[in-house]
Amino acid sequence: MHEMALCEGIIGIVEEEARKRAFAKVNVVCLEIGALSHVAPEALKFCFEAVAARTIARGARLEIVETPGTAWCMDCSRSVEIRQRYEPCPSCGGYHLQVTGGEEMRVRELEVD
Amino acid sequence: MSSERIIQVERDILGKNDRLAADNRARFRADGVLVFNLVSSPGAGKTSLLVRAVAELKDSFPIGVIEGDQQTSNDAERIRATGVAAIQVNTGKGCHLDAAMVGEAYDRLPWLNGGLLFIENVGNLVCPAAFDLGEACKIVVFSTTEGEDKPLKYPDMFAASSLMLINKIDLAPVLDFDLDRTIEYARRVNPGIEVLTVSARTGEGFSAFYAWIRKRWAKLKQAERTAQG
Known part of the structure; x- marks a missing residue:
């Protein structure tokens, strides 16, 4: 259940920001989660409520912006979009791909009171 | 009046x-220590593989082992029986080691x-996979008793x-294990992954593993x- 650890990471960031920027309530936590990252957005949402319960983020809504996976195809010498790591290049069908994007797991912004 | 506002954060969750x-x-670098993070499914043979490796390498290098399990200190005890220092970390409900646990274990x-x-x-x-521990690299141990498409x-x-260390290679004939297909699948997700076949039970393939470590x-x-000029 590393989603729990990720949610604890999110709460840790929210709490630090609350101290730095003096807010007392969080309405929305906006995340950026890459298609090739280590977590499924649904699992994260499921855990977030539980982990947030006794923190400043209690009751906050989790908004997740999913970013596409991108890779450099070494055979085509161009950037392509992939949904999974084991997918072939959509252009040539080969597997000589170097992942270049879509691994992000970030807190983008907070809507606070 | 609502005091609602948007705050830009842009910080990595991990x-x-x-x-x-x-x-x-930085600490490993200062101590000149080469660190490997061994990962696998349960039962792939990581501990048996390590027991053999540390016993056979301990005269060539100072060696330490950090053992991560949810419960018990069985694995650390197996390592210590070879005469090599081992620290057991129990993650309790946790499903992975994190960098803080490894830092504390390294102190000990x-x-x-x-x-x-x-x-x-x-x-x-x-x-x-998601938690960097500060290692030089991850080594994934995969055994022939698992499906080729793992x-x-x-x-x-x-x-x-x-x-990728493919363990239990001595069992490959009885399992109709397809080595080429396994390697092909692994390279679909990671074209650069190196592959060695070993048997922790018989010792087959370990000299190539040690050569890899020495390199x-x-x-x-x-x-x-170079850094010292």
Whole structure:
């Protein structure tokens, strides 16, 4: 259940920001989660409520912006979009791909009171 | 009047772990220690493989082992029986080691001046992929008793690893294990992954594994010399 650890990471960031920027309530936590990252957005949402319960983020809504996976195809010498790591290049069908994007797991912004 | 406002944050969720991993990495570099993070599913044979490896390498290098399991200190005891120092970390409900646990365990090991540190992660092909511990690289141990398509089922871990050790190769004939297909699948998710076949039971393939370690170690020493000018 590393989603729990990720949610604890999110709460840790929210709490630090609350101290730095003096807010007392969080309405929305906006995340950026890459298609090739280590977590499924649904699992994260499921855990977030539980982990947030006794923190400043209690009751906050989790908004997740999913970013596409991108890779450099070494055979085509161009950037392509992939949904999974084991997918072939959509252009040539080969597997000589170097992942270049879509691994992000970030807190983008907070809507606070 | 609503005081609602938007705050830009732009911070990595695993930022704290990544900072602690960077601290670990700096300490390993200062001590000249080469660190491997061993990952696999439960039962792939990580501990048996390590028991053999540390017993056979301990005269060449100072060696330490950090053992991660949810419960018990059985694995650390198996390592200690070889005469090599081992620290057991119990993650309790946790499914992976994190950089803080490894930093604390490293404090409790004897000084590994210029040696090797093996971290045996919790048997789990999912969560440990996300947590940098400060290691030089991950080694994924895969056994012939698992399905050939495991690299496709758990692509994150195979993508994050530099070396795939295919263990229990002595069982391959009775299992109709398809080595070529396994390697092909692993390279679909990670075209650069290196592959070695071993048997922790018979010792087959270990000399190639040690040669691989020595090559990484020589590279580290070369980098240290370059850094010193």
